Amino acid sequence: MRTTGMDDQADRDTPGGRPPNPLTRCTLEDLRRRTSAKWRAYDPDVLPLWVAEMDVPVAEPVAEAVQEALRRGDTGYPAGPDEYADALDGFARRRWDWEFPASRTALVPDVMLGVVEMLKLVTSPGDAVVVNAPVYTPFYQFVTHMDRRVVEAPLDAAGRLDPATLESAFTRATGGGRRAAYLLCSPHNPTGTVHTADELAQVAALAGAFGVRVVADEIHAPLVLPGARHVPYLSVPGGETGFSLMSASKAWNLAGLKAALAVAGSGAAEELAALPEEVSHGPSHVGIIAHAAALRHATGWLDSLLAGLADNRALLAELLARHLPEVRCIPGEGTFLAWLDCRGLGLGDDPAAAFLERGRVALNSGPAFGTGGAGHARLNLATSPEILREAVRRMASAV
Numbered sequence: 001m002r003t004t005g006m007d008d009q010a011d012r013d014t015p016g017g018r019p020p021n022p023l024t025r026c027t028l029e030d031l032r033r034r035t036s037a038k039w040r041a042y043d044p045d046v047l048p049l050w051v052a053e054m055d056v057p058v059a060e061p062v063a064e065a066v067q068e069a070l071r072r073g074d075t076g077y078p079a080g081p082d083e084y085a086d087a088l089d090g091f092a093r094r095r096w097d098w099e100f101p102a103s104r105t106a107l108v109p110d111v112m113l114g115v116v117e118m119l120k121l122v123t124s125p126g127d128a129v130v131v132n133a134p135v136y137t138p139f140y141q142f143v144t145h146m147d148r149r150v151v152e153a154p155l156d157a158a159g160r161l162d163p164a165t166l167e168s169a170f171t172r173a174t175g176g177g178r179r180a181a182y183l184l185c186s187p188h189n190p191t192g193t194v195h196t197a198d199e200l201a202q203v204a205a206l207a208g209a210f211g212v213r214v215v216a217d218e219i220h221a222p223l224v225l226p227g228a229r230h231v232p233y234l235s236v237p238g239g240e241t242g243f244s245l246m247s248a249s250k251a252w253n254l255a256g257l258k259a260a261l262a263v264a265g266s267g268a269a270e271e272l273a274a275l276p277e278e279v280s281h282g283p284s285h286v287g288i289i290a291h292a293a294a295l296r297h298a299t300g301w302l303d304s305l306l307a308g309l310a311d312n313r314a315l316l317a318e319l320l321a322r323h324l325p326e327v328r329c330i331p332g333e334g335t336f337l338a339w340l341d342c343r344g345l346g347l348g349d350d351p352a353a354a355f356l357e358r359g360r361v362a363l364n365s366g367p368a369f370g371t372g373g374a375g376h377a378r379l380n381l382a383t384s385p386e387i388l389r390e391a392v393r394r395m396a397s398a399v
Contacts, residue, residue, distance in 0.1 A: 019301050021308035022056035023384055031055055036256065042362050047391045050362045052189075054253040054336060054382035059301040062252060065293035069286055078285040081107045084261050087292035088246060091299070095222070098235045104264045106275050109282025111219045111260045112138050114245040115183065116146055117279050118262060121243075121271045122213040123148055123181050128173035130182040130212065132161060133370035134339070136189040139217075140370060143183070149173075151180075154371050159191040159330050159339070161199050163206065170210040182207055184216045186233060187224060190339045190369055190378040192332015194224055197231045204238030213268075214242035219260075220335045222251035222302060225310045228333035240267035248291035250335075251302055253382075259287035305382075309336050312381045312388055319389060323396035336382035342366075343375035345399050352377040359398035361391045 031039060038053040058066075069075065085102035092098045108114030119129060125147035131139050133152040143150050153169035156162040166182075173180035184203065187194045195203075207214050216233035224230045233239050247260035260283065264272035294302075313331055316338055320327050326344030340363075342351035352363040355377065366376030381388070 019060075019304045021311075022059070022301060022305050023054075023308040023312065023382065025057050026055050026384070028384075028387060042356075043360075046356065046360045046362050047387060047394065048362045049380045049383060049387075049391055050364050050378070052250060052337070052380060052382075053255065054305075054380075055384060055387065056253050056305065056382065058254075059252055059294060059298035061297035061301070062254070062290050062293045065297075066257075066286060066290050069289050074285070074289070076285055078107060078259075078280065078283050078288050080280070081105045081261060083292050084259060084288050087295040088248075088261055091222070091295040092232065094299075096230055096232055096235070098232045100234070100263055104266070104269045104272065106262045106264075106272055107280040107283045107288070108245070108260045108262050109258050109279075110249065110255075111217055111245045111247050112142055113279075113282065114260050114262045115215055115217055116142055117275060118215045118243040118245065119143070119146065119148065119181055119183070121274065122215075123179050127178050128180045130166070130169045130173050130180065131370070132166075132185065132188065134190060134366065134373040134376065135185055135370055136217070137364075137368040137370075139183055139185070148181075152371050155188070155191065155193070159188070159193045159332075161195060161203065163202050166203065166206055167210075170206060170212050174210050174212065179213075180210070181213045181215055184214055184233060186216050186218050187220045187230065187332075187334030189220060189335055190337050190364070191330065192335045192337055192339065194228045194230060194333040197236060200231055200233055200236045201238065204233075204236050204242070208238050208241070214239070216242060216244045218244050218246050219250050221246060222248070223306070223309070223336060224334040225306055225313070230334065234263060234265045240265040243268055243272065248294040251305075252291075252294040252298060254287070254290055254294065257284055257287035257290045259283040259291045309381060312383075312385060313338070315385055315388060316379070316381060316392070319392040323392050324399065336380060338379045338381050340377045340379055341375065342377055347375075347399070349374040350377075351375065355395050355398050357398075359394035359396075361394045361398075 085105040244263045328341035352365040364378035366373035
């Protein structure tokens with residue numbers, strides 16, 4: 001059952017009806033007490049702006065939902081996808097004018113494991129999976145681990161999808177009559193590119209012409225900054241045979257509360273129904289409670305976060321112009337990530353190594369993102385303006 005009427009009430013932390021910027025709520029001392037990967041992978045003197053965790057407190061409606069579950073001992077097995085699907089459907093209707101039935105959904109442990117399961121449905125060992133390099137590094141790791149071949153279709157110089165490059169990759173991927181899939185990252189990680197409806201319609205047309213099945217990782221979908229709009233892949237003409245993987249984990253910083261949803265287009269529903277039942281055992285019941293609460297009741301918190309991220313993106317551009325003018329950064333419209341072209345600094349293929357060693361700032365190394373990653377680094381913007389200023393100051397000192 002959909003719960004209504006609580007979004008504004010749950011989020012009304014300020015007179016204007018929007019909570020304060022979550023990125024300004026945690027001090028460095030607070031963050032250093034955390035025991036997650038972001039804050040334990042490096043020495044205490046390193047500023048970690050690498051893995052996709054945000055430096056924010058948990059949204060109050062989410063904390064309340066989890067605490068209530070613990071109070072009543074509601075910590076058993078998940079009951080099925082309906083609760084999550086209903087919450088995500090309501091969010092998608094409000095944000096993207098898109099809806100889907102719960103009957104075309106399945107619970108999966110997280111987005112990447114869901115991607116693996118969707119690829120298993122539409123490809124076999126030895127088949128190809130097309131990706132748009134530079135791209136999220138686990139795409140390479142998970143695809144090769146499941147005995148599929150990676151075929152790259154690099155983004156163009158502006159960080160956008162290129163139909164000619166994609167057509168060439170589809171041709172190579174389907175050579176010899178083999179099945180193939182296209183693992184679409186939307187919005188794109190690491191560039192922050194938000195694909196347009198026209199671009200996605202071209203993708204669907206090409207995929208249909210070549211018989212390539214599209215699996216869309218849309219984990220960053222709620223993280224589209226003001227002025228841009230996420231277009232769900234399954235909503236575009238020709239997207240009916242695709243699959244989407246979605247989760248509240250990135251937008252509300254809930255990676256430690258495992259849960260995600262696979263959604264099938266109308267032409268892929270029968271295949272999704274064949275997903276092994278044991279896959280649904282992986283998500284956390286408490287995770288589903290947390291994610292549903294975020295999607296239903298913490299949208300004001302999300303809007304405050306998006307405003308803070310837009311401010312941080314502008315601040316980063318200002319700081320780079322002042323301290324590291326040789327670094328190029330095409331402003332992305334989505335995610336909380338910035339893709340830095342550091343080739344002008346003369347730091348070699350892996351500038352993140354120099355920033356860590358000499359500046360004590362941890363970024364993600366560009367070469368791990370595939371073709372186009374050499375000389376680049378990925379920076380996580382989801383931190384306080386003070387930490388961002390100190391990080392860029394340290395990076396400049398490393399040059």
